[in-house]
Amino acid sequence: MTGLAIRVRLPRPDFLLDCDLHLPASGITAVFGPSGSGKTTLLRCVAGLERPAQARVVLQGETWEDSERGLRLPTHRRPLGYVFQEASLFDHLDVAGNLRFAHRRAGRDAAPLQPLLELLGIAGLQGRRPGELSGGERQRVAIARALATGPRVLLLDEPLAALDLARRREILPWLERLRDELRIPMLYVTHAGDEVARMADHLVLLDAGRVRASGPLAETLARIDLPAVPGEEAGALLHGAIGQRDARWQLAEVRFEGGALWIADPGFASGHPVRVHVLARDVSLALVPPQQSSIQNVLPAIVRAIAPGGHPSQALVQLACGPTLLLSRVTTRSVEALELAPGRSVWAQVKSAALVA
Numbered sequence: 244m245t246g247l248a249i250r251v252r253l254p255r256p257d258f259l260l261d262c263d264l265h266l267p268a269s270g271i272t273a274v275f276g277p278s279g280s281g282k283t284t285l286l287r288c289v290a291g292l293e294r295p296a297q298a299r300v301v302l303q304g305e306t307w308e309d310s311e312r313g314l315r316l317p318t319h320r321r322p323l324g325y326v327f328q329e330a331s332l333f334d335h336l337d338v339a340g341n342l343r344f345a346h347r348r349a350g351r352d353a354a355p356l357q358p359l360l361e362l363l364g365i366a367g368l369q370g371r372r373p374g375e376l377s378g379g380e381r382q383r384v385a386i387a388r389a390l391a392t393g394p395r396v397l398l399l400d401e402p403l404a405a406l407d408l409a410r411r412r413e414i415l416p417w418l419e420r421l422r423d424e425l426r427i428p429m430l431y432v433t434h435a436g437d438e439v440a441r442m443a444d445h446l447v448l449l450d451a452g453r454v455r456a457s458g459p460l461a462e463t464l465a466r467i468d469l470p471a472v473p474g475e476e477a478g479a480l481l482h483g484a485i486g487q488r489d490a491r492w493q494l495a496e497v498r499f500e501g502g503a504l505w506i507a508d509p510g511f512a513s514g515h516p517v518r519v520h521v522l523a524r525d526v527s528l529a530l531v532p533p534q535q536s537s538i539q540n541v542l543p544a545i546v547r548a549i550a551p552g553g554h555p556s557q558a559l560v561q562l563a564c565g566p567t568l569l570l571s572r573v574t575t576r577s578v579e580a581l582e583l584a585p586g587r588s589v590w591a592q593v594k595s596a597a598l599v600a
């Protein structure tokens with residue numbers, strides 16, 4: 244079996260953490276949910292820091308824990324890296340010393356340090372002590388230290404939460420690089436919807452210890468049977484690549500499976516992968532292609548499902564543009580007037596689409 248399988252039942256004062264997850268073998272799985280929903284506890288179970296009566300943790304066919312068979316690897320025998328909100332580096336050691344410490348402890352599993360220093364852009368900081376680093380630099384060193392042990396899973400518990408916006412923006416590209424270059428599962432707990440939209444490949448939604456959803460990011464965000472991700476407006480995420488440019492109007496085409504959209508030119512080369520966020524309220528529907536409209540992006544689509552949209556006057560419509568899903572928020576009056584129902588062909592007019600950055 245590939246990937247990371249986690250089955251755990253662990254009572255907590257207010258609820259039972261009850262998860263049965265099968266996560267991809269690589270890429271970022273964002274673990275999202277309200278405060279106290281069990282996100283940290285779930286990561287601690289993977290790390291072997293909790294003792295659930297019932298648990299099964301299997302990484303790429305290798306069993307780390309199986310309560311039915313009485314098998315349980317202690318934390319230090321689980322090849323994983325753990326990064327917390329606050330980087331807990333040794334203050335008396337410089338960056339190189341901190342990394343060497345982790346490296347030595349890992350023994351034969353250790354990852355070579357030089358590529359890690361380059362991967363995280365910290366080669367020039369090796370002689371500095373943690374007190375001489377910015378918050379963002381400290382977190383990059385903490386991540387490098389976690390990776391120096393040669394982990395086969397990386398657990399990140401709100402690694403950017405203690406940083407201000409500028410520092411967060413500085414570190415996100417490094418995390419994206421790790422996601423693209425390391426072929427290991429990364430479990431990433433966050434409260435920040437923008438981090439999920441930008442980096443995650445897979446999304447787990449936890450609520451009071453239960454898994455409300457677990458699936459590929461775009462597919463899960465476009466589900467209308469779930470409440471919108473807390474704090475976020477309903478919208479769809481498109482994975483695409485830059486196509487042609489219109490230099491005169493400073494526009495760039497984003498091609499995705501099932502269609503294309505024009506967005507403000509972000510300056511990326513053709514073929515550059517991008518993610519685009521399209522809010523449900525920015526998508527209106529028509530039965531014929533609109534003529535003489537200011538809206539540039541009009542996509543043929545098929546209605547897949549319709550759900551209540553929060554207020555009784557509103558509905559949320561899930562649309563398929565080929566294999567890509569979009570959401571549209573319309574009035575219930577429009578649902579009736581346009582006879583919207585699953586299978587109906589429509590034209591989706593996308594008023595605004597924003598690059599996720």
Ligand SMILES: Nc1ncnc2c1ncn2[C@@H]1O[C@H](COP(=O)(O)OP(=O)(O)OP(=O)(O)O)[C@@H](O)[C@H]1O
Nearest residue numbers: 255256257276277278279280281282283284285434
């Ligand atoms: N060691 C413990 N013993 C008993 N209960 C605990 C323990 N650790 C956490 N809890 C409780 O378990 C629940 C889940 O906590 P957890 O830290 O996993 O949530 P979380 O989703 O990570 O929250 P946050 O987003 O606020 O960090 C909370 O109600 C918490 O008070």
